[in-house]
Amino acid sequence: MKQTVHFGAGNIGRGFIGALFSQSGYHVTFVDIADQVINMLNEKKQYQVKLATDKHESMTIDNVSGLNNMTQDNEVIEAIKHATYLTTAIGPNILPRIAPLIAKGLTERVNSNAEKLYVIACENQISATDLLKGYIFEHLDEETTSKLADKVFFFNSAVDRIVPIQNNQGSLDVLVEPYYEWVVETRETIPSIEGMTIVSDLAPFIERKLFTVNTGHAVIAYLGYLKNKSTIDQALADEEIVKQVQATLGETGAYLIKQYGLNQDEHQQYINKIINRFKNPYLNDGVTRVGRSPLRKLGPNDRLVRPATEAKKAGLGFTNLAKAIASALLFDYQGDEEAVKLQALIKDNGIPAMLKEVSGLDENSEITREIVNQYNAIKK
Numbered sequence: 001m002k003q004t005v006h007f008g009a010g011n012i013g014r015g016f017i018g019a020l021f022s023q024s025g026y027h028v029t030f031v032d033i034a035d036q037v038i039n040m041l042n043e044k045k046q047y048q049v050k051l052a053t054d055k056h057e058s059m060t061i062d063n064v065s066g067l068n069n070m071t072q073d074n075e076v077i078e079a080i081k082h083a084t085y086l087t088t089a090i091g092p093n094i095l096p097r098i099a100p101l102i103a104k105g106l107t108e109r110v111n112s113n114a115e116k117l118y119v120i121a122c123e124n125q126i127s128a129t130d131l132l133k134g135y136i137f138e139h140l141d142e143e144t145t146s147k148l149a150d151k152v153f154f155f156n157s158a159v160d161r162i163v164p165i166q167n168n169q170g171s172l173d174v175l176v177e178p179y180y181e182w183v184v185e186t187r188e189t190i191p192s193i194e195g196m197t198i199v200s201d202l203a204p205f206i207e208r209k210l211f212t213v214n215t216g217h218a219v220i221a222y223l224g225y226l227k228n229k230s231t232i233d234q235a236l237a238d239e240e241i242v243k244q245v246q247a248t249l250g251e252t253g254a255y256l257i258k259q260y261g262l263n264q265d266e267h268q269q270y271i272n273k274i275i276n277r278f279k280n281p282y283l284n285d286g287v288t289r290v291g292r293s294p295l296r297k298l299g300p301n302d303r304l305v306r307p308a309t310e311a312k313k314a315g316l317g318f319t320n321l322a323k324a325i326a327s328a329l330l331f332d333y334q335g336d337e338e339a340v341k342l343q344a345l346i347k348d349n350g351i352p353a354m355l356k357e358v359s360g361l362d363e364n365s366e367i368t369r370e371i372v373n374q375y376n377a378i379k380k
């Protein structure tokens with residue numbers, strides 16, 4: 001049986017990427033630090049992926065096992081030696097932490113296995129696999145790096161499926177929305193995986209996804225949080241929030257249409273479809289999950305700041321994106337480490353300096369000034 005190694009046995013790992021590999025006839029070795037999940041994978045050897053619909057359809061995912069990367073280095077290295085794919089869905093900030101072990105696995109693999117290995121990071125981040133590759137290469141010597149050239153391939157990808165936090169402690173089952181899209185950039189012919197779409201240029205796909213699904217979701221989460229809504233569908237029952245999401249996605253849409261020559265009507269349909277996905281009442285998706293890690297989400301290349309800077313460059317409007325950024329700055333959820341740090345940065349340094357440090361925006365830029373105006377208006 002073909003083997004794949006997947007880092008991150010969380011929501012996307014079990015509910016999306018690992019499930020597709022299992023359905024494509026692979027044995028999936030999940031690697032994670034969560035002992036309870038790893039033990040359950042090894043005991044039960046299967047779990048259910050349940051669809052968030054009125055019919056509650058479910059499918060069995062089998063041929064799965066687990067390894068703990070903190071305590072089972074050798075077993076992880078062994079698994080990497082025999083895998084056809086190595087994927088991650090672990091969070092972009094965690095990639096540097098798993099890179100040393102992957103580097104050890106690749107070093108042993110290239111000396112013992114001539115088969116090709118395909119590495120794909122499945123994270124909400126532009127060029128996540130390139131980033132992972134960079135971290136891995138920091139731990140490789142020159143000889144190994146050159147051996148890797150025609151044996152280990154790194155492909156960027158875009159992943160789209162809403163998988164909320166699961167309210168089922170002690171179970172491996174995962175509730176997911178029915179929709180999914182996994183787009184992988186490569187010109188190689190690679191072993192086919194059910195549900196994987198191959199493209200030669202990922203940029204339009206990942207930007208369209210990140211600046212529509214993720215920008216829209218973030219706007220709803222931050223505005224919903226400010227209005228004391230607990231879930232995304234509850235936030236979308238508020239007409240003002242709906243209007244604000246539409247206005248913001250109008251701005252990202254204008255940039256995407258101009259940049260990639262998209263058809264305006266088709267893009268509007270894409271936006272409408274996504275807002276309907278967000279309304280799914282069976283997902284029960286918390287605003288604090290969707291708004292999690294605001295420092296990452298306020299990064300220069302992420303879902304809020306990049307469309308604003310790109311829109312500005314293209315001579316397009318960015319007022320609603322500035323309002324979205326301002327609402328993110330008011331995310332003060334104490335259960336989120338980054339939200340706590342964000343509030344401390346704002347308190348200690350003020351918004352312009354914080355935006356310079358976190359978002360790479362000049363303190364006197366037009367975007368920064370607009371964000372500060374919007375922030376003050378929301379606070380009133």
Ligand SMILES: NC(=O)C1=CN([C@@H]2O[C@H](COP(=O)(O)OP(=O)(O)OC[C@H]3O[C@@H](n4cnc5c(N)ncnc54)[C@H](O)[C@@H]3O)[C@@H](O)[C@H]2O)C=CC1
Binds near residue numbers: 159163
């Ligand atoms: N949940 C969703 O709807 C979507 C998430 N994504 C992306 O997928 C990635 C994963 O997100 P989720 O699955 O939602 O998160 P999650 O928190 O459910 O899963 C992450 C997993 O990584 C594990 N982990 C953390 N640190 C680790 C370490 N040092 N070594 C090994 N394992 C470690 C955690 O124990 C957890 O099981 C993120 O980049 C996210 O942006 C992308 C699309 C949709």
Ligand SMILES: O=P(O)(O)OC[C@H]1O[C@](O)(CO)[C@@H](O)[C@@H]1O
Binds near residue numbers: 162213214292
């Ligand atoms: O996973 P992140 O980057 O923290 O952001 C959460 C967002 O990503 C998703 O997981 C889907 O792409 C959404 O649920 C939400 O927009």
